[in-house]
Every structure is written in C-alpha cells, then in structure tokens.
Amino acid sequence: MVNANTGSFELEDVSVAYGNEIAVAGVSMTVPPQAVTALIGPSGCGKSTLLRCLNRMNDEIGGVTVGGTIRLDGDDIYAKRVDSVELRIRVGQVFQKPNPFPMSVYDNIAYGPRTHGVRNRAELDAIVEHSLTRAALWGEAKSFLKKHAFELSGGQQQRLCIARALATEPEVLLMDEPASALDPISTQQIEDTIAELKDSVTIVIVTHNMQQAARISDRTAFMLRETMEAPAALIEVGDTRTMFTNPSDPRTEAYITGRFG
Amino acid sequence: MSIGSLIDSRDRSGRAAIRRTAEAVASGLIHASGWAAILILAAIASFLLLNASRALGEVGLLTMLTGDSWYPTSDNEQFGFVPMMAGTAWVTIVALLTAVPLGVASAVYISEFATGRVKEISKSIIEFMAAIPSVVYGLLGIALLVPAVKDILGLDTGLTAFTAGVVVGIMVLPTIVSISEDALHAVPDALRQGSAALGNTRWQTVLKVVLPAASSGIFAATMLGMGRAIGETMVVLMLAGNAGIIPGDPFVSVRTMPGTIAAEMGEVVRGGLHYSILFATGLVLFAVTFAINLAADLVLERQRKRWGR
C-alpha cells in the first residue's frame, strides 16, 4: 500500500526552547511528499531538535516548548486533539545508533503492528516479510527471523530498525544520522535503501555529511547557529542540486565548500 | 620548550609518581579485603561445620533433612527438619508474593514515572524502610496484623506463617525495589525512545520493552529478597507462632529454621547433641542462602555485561 501524495509537512515560524533556552527559531519550510529532504549544518545547530518536532518526540523530553505551526498533510500536529501516539504511527523514526529491542528479529518488526492491534499470525508474517523487503534485509534476514536482534551486525541492526519503523506503514520516515555509526559498506546499503524507499514514503534525514546529502536528497535545508547566544536558524532551503552548485546565501556556500563546521 | 614548562612537567611527573604509589596501595588494599572476605566466609563455614559435626555423625544429614518430627528434648529425641523447612518455605513464599509485585511496581514508578522531588522522596522512604529494626516490624505486626488476620480469616490464632510472611515481605521490599530499580535504570533510553517512536504509550513501553529487558535484574532482586526472607529471624519468632507441625497451608502457626535456632539456643547444653543439631540447622541455612545469593550475583553479572554498564 502506497500513501499516494501524502506525507508532506509545512513548517511555519517553528521555534524550540529547552527550558528558557531557545535552541531553534523562525524555521519556515515545506517538506514535499515522497522525496528525500536533508537537514544539514554543523553539529549543535538544531537538526535533531527540529527533526524531533515532526513526530513530537520532543514531548518525551521534559521542559521543551515548541512554537509556530507544523502541519502534516494540512493538519496541525500540535493541535490539542492530536494524539502524539497516533501521530507516530504516521511518522516513524530511525535513530542515530541502531536500537533494536532485546528480542527476536521477527518480534522487533511485529512490535509496532502488535501495539496497534494486529494479532493474526499470517498477517504479521506478511508485514514482517514486506517490511524487511523494503528495508533490503529480507534476503539475509529470512534465515534468521528467530534470532536475537543483538546477534546482527551494526548495519543489519540499523536496517532492522528501518524495517521496524516501516512496519506500521508510516507516511513519513525521520532519520537522524542513520549511518553515522556504521562502516562504509553498511552506509552504502542504507543509502540504497533510502533511494528505494522514497517512492513510497517521505523521508527527512539529518546528516552532517554533505556528500551524503548531495547523493541521496532531493531537497536540502541548511541550518546554522551563528553564535552560542543566538538560536539556530534556517539559512537556506531548496533543491539539492541548486543548493550545492549555486547556493544563494554566502554562509551556505562557506559551509558546503568546507570553510566551517 | 621553555624552562618554566620543563619545571612544570618535572613537578607533574613527581606528582604522577605519588599518584602511582597511591594507586598501588589502594589496589593492594582492595585485593586484600577481597581475600579477607573469602577467608571470613570460609572460616564461618568451617566453624559451623565443626560445631555441627557431632549431629552430622550421630544423626546424619539425610535423616535430619527428611525427618518429619522435631522433638529435641523428649526421651525419644527426634531431629527432623521438615516441619521447620516447610514453615520457612511458607513464610518465604508469602513474603515474596507480597514483596515482588509491590516492589517491582514501586521500582517501575520510581524509575519510569516519578520525577524531581517525588522521585527523591520515594527513594528516601524506601531507604528509610530498610533502616527500621526488624523487631519494630515485629511489634507493628503484633499490634496490627495479628488481630486482623485472626478476625478477618476467622482463625484460632493470628500468629501464622501468613502473618509473618506479609511482614517479612514488607521488610524485604527495599531490597527488591532498589535492585529492580537499578535493573530498570540500566535499560538504555534508546529503547524507550524507539518504542515511543513506534506509537507506544509510556505504559506499553514499560510493559513490552523495559520490564522484559530488565527481567534478569528483577529475577536477581527476587532471589536476594528470598535469601533475606529465609534468614529473617526476629519477625518470624514474634509472629509465626512457633508450632512444630508440618503446615499444609500458610494459615497455621509454624516454626522456621532461624526461629528455631534463636528460640532454642539459650536452653541447650553447650557441646551437646541438640546444640550440634542447631548448628547443623545453621549450616543448612548458610548453604541455601549462599547458593541463592551466588545465583543472583551471576544473573546480575550477566545483565551488566549485556548493557555494558
């Protein structure tokens, strides 16, 4: 099942504060459906913070306030009646370090669907196979579905986490530096997986690796925190190729040519 | 390199030498105390064995462990441990049925839900509970629980294995809470986030990911609580009724192994058979609690390796 033309975000003047400290301010941008949007910028510039706004994972951290408006397919996700738990079924997340649950490969993937009421064994089997296939892990994993997830290699664990996130059929997949803990071959496999997935799911990926952003994304947003006193801001957002060949802001150019960050 | 920094670095290497010596001394002391602990343990075991040797020789371990009556002072003396082993078992079972659900629930609350002041206060209360002398628990049991058990359950006496077990359970609660809480705390936050990101509530996450991930630590907590419950003396002496029958359920008066030793040791002839028998009882207790604690430690060690903490 493909969620045709769904999974687009509109951000309007989004700001995030940890306690009294404003970390990110004034971000307005759109995330187009069924495409890869990359968030780039030096470390500490609020990429993860902004990403966590999109599935309200900031709610899990105490003392975080999010300002502005974020709409998913037109609906304000911070509206009172929106249940963050339901939002996260539509917007999945893959973390920086693989974090499989201490259970079998199969149970890891069945975890989300089971939460949301799928009990039928055949149905779960189908979801597990489909999700693993989409995460390009089925070929390897079909022989060790019953194995404990901790026995997999780091790269396999991360693709397992991708499969786990896909198992609830999200419209959007958020990825926070998903390959930064992995070796080059595993990184390549993750990038290939992303390229396959973007036809069926919107992807927002944080990366501090500009080559990676250039390789895999359709759209790039560059964030920067210019001084430690000021909050981070969105400097420029646009088509990836244009951004890397002809950036409109001198700070973007400085960053992508490696002059800071 | 300037002269100033040369002096500085020489000074630093002098300090480093002192630090190395201090470290060597400290690690020597730690090793020595480790060996001392093992020696003390071995000394206790041999001392018990020595004093129990007459009982082991004249009556025999198997006869004691399988004998079903305890008449240590009659003309036809009987030294069967079964009544008091069964009494200890009932008290321990009731204690664990009380302490494990309550303790794990408290640990989950403290580790997963409480924050700030509430968390600190809850932890302090649990620590304070551990500091209350067992005789005070015994008094509270006599004043509150004994009459309640007698009236509510309609028994002849409120001094039962059940009564003692509930109070022992409350006493071992701090052990269960603090070790379970450590186990929950050791579960990486990344797993909680992973579960939340899949659309699970806090409760679902706790039940489906955090508790299973902490299960070996919770098991170890249960074992340690069990070790303490088996060895608890004062509360059972005050509350269990000390009847020498073999109990079929916990709602009767029972005697326990530690209670028997404490109650009878004052009246035996030093070096006599009864005296030796009580040491044999102590030896069995020592062996059982030692084995339980060892098992708990092995489980905890495995858990530490798993999460790399």
Ligand SMILES: Nc1ncnc2c1ncn2[C@@H]1O[C@H](COP(=O)(O)OP(=O)(O)O)[C@@H](O)[C@H]1O
């Ligand atoms: N949980 C948090 N509590 C307080 N401050 C935080 C927290 N997470 C991030 N920050 C702060 O927000 C800013 C942006 O951090 P982050 O979003 O992690 O940046 P990036 O992902 O781009 O490296 C940093 O200054 C960081 O110190």
Ligand SMILES: [Mg+2]
């Ligand atoms: Mg980050």
